[in-house]
Amino acid sequence: MIGFLDALARPVLFRLDPEDAHEWAIRAFKILQILPRLPAPPDDPRLAVFAFGLDFPNPLGLAAGFDKNGEVIDAILRLGFGFTEVGTITPLAHGGQSRPRLFRLTRDEAVINRLGFPSQGHAAVHARLALRAQKPGIVGINLDANKVSGDRPADYAWGIEIFADVADYFAINVSSPNTPGLRDLQRADALDDLLARVLAARDIATERFGRKPVLLKIAPDLTLAELDEIIYRARTRKIDGLIVSNTTVSRPTTLRDPSANEPGGLSGQPLFALSTQMLAAAYLRTENQFPLIGVGGVDSAETAVAKIEAGASLVQLYTSFVFKGLELAGEVKRGLVRLLAQNSYPRLAGATGAAAADWASGKLNADNFR
Ligand SMILES: Cc1cc2nc3c(=O)[nH]c(=O)nc-3n(C[C@H](O)[C@H](O)[C@H](O)COP(=O)(O)O)c2cc1C
Numbered sequence: 001m002i003g004f005l006d007a008l009a010r011p012v013l014f015r016l017d018p019e020d021a022h023e024w025a026i027r028a029f030k031i032l033q034i035l036p037r038l039p040a041p042p043d044d045p046r047l048a049v050f051a052f053g054l055d056f057p058n059p060l061g062l063a064a065g066f067d068k069n070g071e072v073i074d075a076i077l078r079l080g081f082g083f084t085e086v087g088t089i090t091p092l093a094h095g096g097q098s099r100p101r102l103f104r105l106t107r108d109e110a111v112i113n114r115l116g117f118p119s120q121g122h123a124a125v126h127a128r129l130a131l132r133a134q135k136p137g138i139v140g141i142n143l144d145a146n147k148v149s150g151d152r153p154a155d156y157a158w159g160i161e162i163f164a165d166v167a168d169y170f171a172i173n174v175s176s177p178n179t180p181g182l183r184d185l186q187r188a189d190a191l192d193d194l195l196a197r198v199l200a201a202r203d204i205a206t207e208r209f210g211r212k213p214v215l216l217k218i219a220p221d222l223t224l225a226e227l228d229e230i231i232y233r234a235r236t237r238k239i240d241g242l243i244v245s246n247t248t249v250s251r252p253t254t255l256r257d258p259s260a261n262e263p264g265g266l267s268g269q270p271l272f273a274l275s276t277q278m279l280a281a282a283y284l285r286t287e288n289q290f291p292l293i294g295v296g297g298v299d300s301a302e303t304a305v306a307k308i309e310a311g312a313s314l315v316q317l318y319t320s321f322v323f324k325g326l327e328l329a330g331e332v333k334r335g336l337v338r339l340l341a342q343n344s345y346p347r348l349a350g351a352t353g354a355a356a357a358d359w360a361s362g363k364l365n366a367d368n369f370r
Helices: 002-015 018-032 073-078 121-131 152-163 182-186 188-209 224-237 269-286 301-310 319-324 328-343 356-361
Strands: 049-051 054-056 060-062 083-089 102-105 110-113 138-143 169-173 214-218 241-244 265-268 292-295 314-317
Touching: 002 018, 018 073, 018 102, 060 328, 073 083, 083 121, 083 169, 110 269, 110 319, 121 152, 138 152, 152 169, 152 188, 169 188, 182 188, 188 214, 188 224, 214 224, 224 269, 241 269, 265 269, 265 319, 269 292, 269 301, 269 319, 269 356, 292 301, 301 314, 301 328, 301 356, 314 319, 319 328
Parallel strands: 060 083, 060 314, 083 138, 138 169, 169 214, 214 241, 241 292, 292 314
Antiparallel strands: 049 054, 102 110, 110 265
């Protein structure tokens, strides 16, 4: 049924401006999540992952940016995702940059966005999440500071305080390319101060709401020296995990779409190799101190397994959901079960990091997956 509706709707949505299409998709998802349905069959137990204190039914999540305001969590989970990440949420409501600010690179199965964090703000999103707080499903909360802020770390800490009762985990986003100065928070001293204050806010909230894992989301455009510093600070401060990666400001020479030179963050297929190399480099440096979420260009079971073998415990996607549609989560999960059998991994978790050294050295690259 979902496949049938998708086949009807997608050609129409692709004729619309990408941001209008996204707004229509959110409206449709709101309807989907109130329709009655038969209970979904449970995920294959071999796909279950235990990471940062949470039991994930399967490793595939929807990345931040699709459901910025937490409006369609239950529809997303109903499509088979093992978790979803709401946000980025800023403290105050913010309209983001002026349109056009979202570009579909159809020939490259990619997107460029320079949305600049349109958000309904803490209060509105929290009120919505509080209404579904008793429902099942793992929901991450992705936080950022206000665009104009005298004290960015305080804005993130405020987010932890506000959402601690409804979040299963937090993602601290210091890597979107569309807010001037944001990625400077990835630099050593600024990051150390940020992590100290965010984790202090989490520890205070723990007394009332239990310990909520805090993950850091980083860019794929870091140098290895910058990555060394980030991992060092993350390990010293004992964060719970890392999300690798956000969109890239780089433009691979392989891009063919006429919109390829629009400024903003590039996601989708052309980000796959770069983000997987960064993931593997991060995995080798963490020495199992905390788990990683791999994101960037995942569009199939093969690319999901590649992320896991490069070092991810969990995987997220966004852009391929636009191009491949509503049945993607189910397809990826079925493919993962097949690949488990072929590669003789008893459980998916056993594959984490199996090819990290090959990805980090460049022996494995995008050519192995296309
Ligand atoms: C339209 C769009 C909006 C996004 N918004 C956010 C955001 O608000 N916060 C964030 O951390 N990442 C955001 N992202 C980045 C994604 O979460 C993800 O890290 C990136 O797109 C790479 O994954 P993909 O290749 O599967 O899309 C956005 C991506 C896209 C395409």
